[in-house]
Amino acid sequence: MIRETALALVKEQLTEHRYKHTIGVMETAIKLAEKYGADCQKAELAAIFHDYAKFRPKDEMNKVILEQSMPKELLNFNSELWHAPVGAYLVEKEAGISDREILDAIRYHTSGRPGMTLLEKIVYLADYIEPGRHFPGVEDVRQLAESDLDGALIQAMKNTISFLMKKNQPVYPDTFHTYNSLIQSGRID
Ligand SMILES: Nc1ncnc2c1ncn2[C@@H]1O[C@H](COP(=O)(O)OP(=O)(O)O)[C@@H](O)[C@H]1O
């Protein structure tokens, strides 16, 4: 699918603000894909579609999670997590994207998962550091992303986990497991 077609499909699903964020994620994901040797076209499409389900009603997302046998555990956590796996499902069903790598990059863009692929890492990070993002710690992650993809990802996950903990919010454990897997894969002992 070409960029224009994908963007037109996504624009219908999003607010103006979310659409601008999506453009930022797309541009950042392409740059990261060039830098780290990922497939730029897949990075572009995954980034364009990553928030496709962001504004679906909660009851619709809840139903998809149950009917499509997604992890039920998701329902015990922040509903903000749901649009990622539900988005992967709807992008396949409604937009006809069938590439597994692209769908998985959408599926895991919020929680991460242990053993993330290069494409999944790029979309996760592009979502975190795109130029429209302004929150404490984002500049450090942007700097790290220039030369150390895993280091940047670890820092982004640390920030997300601490942010949720500071607000006394539950943390969906896959993010902890992703953090552990990244820390362990980089260890020299
Ligand atoms: N492990 C987690 N447990 C609970 N909430 C999480 C977890 N990881 C991310 N979140 C929350 O999910 C929300 C959406 O994240 P994300 O999809 O990355 O961004 P966006 O808001 O651009 O869609 C954020 O508010 C974030 O704090």
Ligand SMILES: [Fe+2]
């Ligand atoms: Fe998202």
